[in-house]
Amino acid sequence: MTSSPALPITEDLRARARTSLERIGVSVPEGTDFQARTPITGEDLFGLTAATEADTEEAVTATREAFLTWRTTPAPRRGELVRRLGELLRENKSDLADLITIEAGKIRSEALGEVQEMIDICDFAVGLSRQLYGRTIASERPGHRLSETWHPLGVVGIISAFNFPAAVWSWNTAVALACGDTVIWKPSELTPLISLACDRLLARAAEETGAPRDVHRLLLGDRTIGEKLVDDPRVALISATGSTRMGREVGPRVAARFGRTLLELGGNNAAVVAPSADLDLAVQGIVFAAAGTAGQRCTTLRRLIVHRDIADTLVARLTAAYAKLPIGDPFDEHTLVGPLISAKALDAMQDAVTRAQAQGGKILVGGDRRLADAAPRAAYVEPVIVRVEDQTDVVREETFAPILYVLTYDTLEEAIALHNDVPQGLSSSIFTRDQQEAELFLSAEGSDCGIANVNIGTSGAEIGGAFGGEKETGGGRESGSDAWRAYMRSATNTINYSGRLALAQNVSFL
Ligand code: UN1
Numbered sequence: 001m002t003s004s005p006a007l008p009i010t011e012d013l014r015a016r017a018r019t020s021l022e023r024i025g026v027s028v029p030e031g032t033d034f035q036a037r038t039p040i041t042g043e044d045l046f047g048l049t050a051a052t053e054a055d056t057e058e059a060v061t062a063t064r065e066a067f068l069t070w071r072t073t074p075a076p077r078r079g080e081l082v083r084r085l086g087e088l089l090r091e092n093k094s095d096l097a098d099l100i101t102i103e104a105g106k107i108r109s110e111a112l113g114e115v116q117e118m119i120d121i122c123d124f125a126v127g128l129s130r131q132l133y134g135r136t137i138a139s140e141r142p143g144h145r146l147s148e149t150w151h152p153l154g155v156v157g158i159i160s161a162f163n164f165p166a167a168v169w170s171w172n173t174a175v176a177l178a179c180g181d182t183v184i185w186k187p188s189e190l191t192p193l194i195s196l197a198c199d200r201l202l203a204r205a206a207e208e209t210g211a212p213r214d215v216h217r218l219l220l221g222d223r224t225i226g227e228k229l230v231d232d233p234r235v236a237l238i239s240a241t242g243s244t245r246m247g248r249e250v251g252p253r254v255a256a257r258f259g260r261t262l263l264e265l266g267g268n269n270a271a272v273v274a275p276s277a278d279l280d281l282a283v284q285g286i287v288f289a290a291a292g293t294a295g296q297r298c299t300t301l302r303r304l305i306v307h308r309d310i311a312d313t314l315v316a317r318l319t320a321a322y323a324k325l326p327i328g329d330p331f332d333e334h335t336l337v338g339p340l341i342s343a344k345a346l347d348a349m350q351d352a353v354t355r356a357q358a359q360g361g362k363i364l365v366g367g368d369r370r371l372a373d374a375a376p377r378a379a380y381v382e383p384v385i386v387r388v389e390d391q392t393d394v395v396r397e398e399t400f401a402p403i404l405y406v407l408t409y410d411t412l413e414e415a416i417a418l419h420n421d422v423p424q425g426l427s428s429s430i431f432t433r434d435q436q437e438a439e440l441f442l443s444a445e446g447s448d449c450g451i452a453n454v455n456i457g458t459s460g461a462e463i464g465g466a467f468g469g470e471k472e473t474g475g476g477r478e479s480g481s482d483a484w485r486a487y488m489r490s491a492t493n494t495i496n497y498s499g500r501l502a503l504a505q506n507v508s509f510l
Contacts, residue, residue, distance in 0.1 A: 007329050007374050010043040017045055017102050017193055020095035024197045025204065033221070036193050039105035039339040040330065042377025048192050050221030056228045059217040063155045063182040064234050066214035071152040071180045073211075079129025081215070082174050084205035086122030089115060089170075092201060096166065099194040104165055105338040107330040110293055118170035118198075120463045121479060125174035128484055132179065143498020150488045152180025153260070154236030157229035159250070161241045162341055163296045163400075165191035166198055168264070171463065171479040172239045172487075173202070173216065179487040182215045184235070186226045190341060195220065226250075233257050237487065240264070241298070244398070244424070244472045251474070262486050263474025264467070266398040267426030269449070269458035270303035272415045272441065274432035275310050281455060282431040283317050286404075289429075289457030291325055291383035294337050295402025296345075299427045299451070299459035303395065305415045308408045315406060318385060319365040327370050327380055339378050340401060346379035349401030352394055353384060356405065359392035364406070396422045412437055420448045426469030427461070429453035450477070 017036075018028050029036070031049030038045055051059070070078065089096065096118075097111035106114065134148040156176045160168045165187060173183050187195035199218040206215055219225045229235050230253045239262040240250045247265040254261045271289070273282055289301035306314050330338030340346050346369065353367055366382035383402035388395055395405045409415040419428060428447040431454075432438050438454045440446050450469035451461060461467055466481035468474070477483040496502075503509060 007371060007378070008040060008331065010038065010041045010045070013038050013040055013102050014045050016098060020098045021193060021197060023095050024092050024200055026196045026200045029192070029196070034189060036103065037190075038102050039341050039378060040102065041375045042339075042343065042379065045102070046193070048220055051219040051225055053224070053228065056219055056225050059184050059219055060155065060229070060232050060234050062214040063184055063217055066212040067152070067154055067182045069212050070182055070215055073180070075129045075132055075178065075180065078178055078180060078211075079126045081205055081209045081211045082122050082129065082178055083126045084209050085174065085202055086119050086126065088201040088205055089119050089122065092197075093119070096194065096197055099197055100166060101330050101338075103191045103193055104162055105330050105341060106293060107335050107338050108333065111330075114164060114167045117167040117463055121167075121170050121174045124463055124480055125178040128175065129178040132484065132488070134490065139494070140504060141496075141498070141502045143496065143500075144502070145495045145497065147493045147495070149491045149493055150485070151491060153487055153489050154181060155234060156181045156183050156237045156239060156487060157235040158183060158185045159226045159229070159238065159240040159242065160185070160187050162188040162190040163293070163298070164241075165194045168241050168478070169195070169198060171467070175479075175484050176487045177215060179484055181236070181487055184217045184219060184229060186219050186221075186229060189220075189222055192220050230254055231257070233259065236260060237262060239476070239478065244474075247472075247474050260486070262476035262478060264298065264469075264476050264478060265472060265474040266424050267298045267300070267469060267473055268302050268396065268398050268422045268424040269299055269427040270305055270419045270422075271301055271428070271458060272409075272412075272419060272430045272432075273304065273306045273310065273314060274412070274430065274434060274437050275307045276433040276437070277310070277431035278433060278455070279310070279314060279317065282314065283321055285429070285431065285455070285457040286318060287321050287325075289459045290404040291322065291337055291402050292459065294340055295383060296341065296400055297459045299461065300402070301404060301458045302398065303391075303422075304404055304406045305418050306406060306408055307415075308410055311406070311408045315364060315385070315387070322365045322383055322385060325383060327382060337383060337402070339380050341379070343377065343379050345401055346381055348399055349381060349403060352397070352399040352401070352403055353386060355394040356386050356388060356392070356403075359388070359394060361386040361388045361405070391418060391421060398424060412440060416441065416446055423472040424469065425449045425471035426473040427451040427453070427458040429456060429458050431455055
């Protein structure tokens, strides 16, 4: 594997972040509660002020108040706010991508892709603002009409993770605003700068379109803010993205007050590679899905289930591709693998690989730390492929790092059983040119995930489909398709225009 020759220095990254923030209209933070840092060097950039408990309380009151106006604003008018947000995201695409690279360490092309994902969901939500359809249902009674109406839900609390620090916010926010909800955002403490930038652009869009200024509030700080939102009955929906461990706390707490949740938790995504697969295409798809974003997507490919007949050939091609992956400065256009988010993430990766070896796994390529001299506080590492004989407990866990476990199979039934035999259920794929195999994988007897693909990797979904997964992934659906229903409440309406009272189920009374 090759390394980029040099890394930028923190001072230059700080200056670059300052320029982007200023161009977007954010005053550069000067707080002392916590630090914005960059995984590119692992060093601090700016001090920030955290929201207090009183700020959180005030934000809930203000967004609840704004909801009362926003819910009666006609949906197509609400769409104007989202359209303006989308325009501002387009105009500021490069600066937003810079902030994502600086704070999350994504390579430039993926950071631009994340901003594009935000623009796409805005376009989608603008269209949605004219398509919040309910059904008309055939009534069993003469002279009656039965219908369903969708209404705004209330304040939506968004808790988001570092790895898609802006796009996941936008999936929730663009759709929630079109649906007539107001939003409070608690981003990851690891990515405050991009959050300030998104919040500023939305505030500008609200000013320019005459929307209430409190349709959106940003609260920076630690988990105590999220906990307050989780427990506040005025927050109608908590949409949380993060680990299964986090979801296990959030889910029951919101349920205890009969609030709603939309959970996007861990994934342990696998690809099945059948003997008929186009191996050129499979290698490309697998390397992007497993090593792209330094293995830090919810949708990252973590398990490869290969037919025994092609395993040696495929593995040889993958190890050759891994050996050439350029690792280093995410701003360098040749780099494909940037840093892990933190030293803690590197420890977790090394710990998982050690455990996998103790459980019989064999490293085929990668796994060494890189650039430790150039940036001792940063966490650059070679993506690793580990051959395993079976799904031991470490393989069944999600480690948020570029580890690809390779297993072999003999029959497709066996491959599907292995595929589904993990606690998580986010994304999945099969590489095959055999239509029967592809259809079986997509059928009810096939993949048990929320996303199931053919001849494409597990990551990089478009916004038009619903995004989410089953089992310990939490069951939520965000983004496209009819995921909007999670952000609204429905009312069933029975209208009697017959002039006489007829009871359903033929009941007579009086
Ligand atoms: C995430 O990792 O939290 O499908 C979201 C994908 C992206 C979104 C990932 N569109 O990989």
